[in-house]
Amino acid sequence: MTGYSHMTDPPFPTSATAHAPNPKVPIPVKIVIAGGFAVGKTTFVGSISEIEPLTTEAVMTRASEGVDDMGLAAGSKSSTTVAMDFGRITLGNSDLILYLFGTPGQERFHFMWDELVRGAIGAVVLVDTGRLADCFPAVDYFEQRRVPFVVAVNCFHGAVLHPLEAVREALAISPDVPMFHTDARERSATRDALLTLVQHALVRTRARVGA
């Protein structure tokens, strides 16, 4: 666990409510973009998002704290703020909006991932081969939660430093998980990465439901 047993910014409101779909409102879908610090998540999101990536924040504080002070002021030792950068892509006949949520890879932020992966198509794990270990928490998490994911090895300046099979072996990634090189700055490469994930999610869903 994270050492934080209570979330004052609850990702899981308890009262589940069914909303009648309104055809005037597009359907939202989401993909999680995960990976270590500064691996290029926001660049990846920004390369294809129709809006400048935005930032939203969630706060959690220790159980012993009351809910009276959610202050984000520096030096507030009891609270942790998680910032997520995200973008959006309108698809189809504007009846579908895909959100891409970039999320910090550290284990202490898993409370945020629990919310993010609920209902998500899946995740793109961005990997910097110079810092392979940074993506271990993300890979472990998605494997355990059976979230469809693909591994995108970010090639800065087009340099392919490590063959994919070496990366797969180093990360102990199952052979059926798609892995490929990408360039987070390139819209077309980002689109292909998202396509690969959605195809992978489709294959897994079809296998699960026997379609």
Place this chain on the structure above:
Amino acid sequence: MTNEAHRDGDGDATFRVRPYALTGGRTRANLDLPLETLVLCSARGQAVLNQVGLEQRRILLLATEAISLAEISAHLDVVVGATRVLVGDLVASGFLESRSGSYTEQPDIQLLERVLDGLKAL
């Protein structure tokens, strides 16, 4: 409070200091709204624009076109949890219409195929 930051320079005071002051201290939302939930201002919402609080009004104005909970949080500069409470109340009051994906399951085959087609068409 006189020293609130004016972060985005548009003259609106930001709400970073005590975001849950906006919700009367409530940290639990009435509705289970995922981050990507899309909302749209309803006719009833438009009718009450001048009768609701400042933050509620900002949200209703942002929702003139479909916009997500996450985007509203970012634009208001209010943490997700507090934004969820405010938006949840507006949905419950019928001032916002909302649409969420499935909160518990991954999208079904039909929806995945639509996303795939949409991405291919980009």
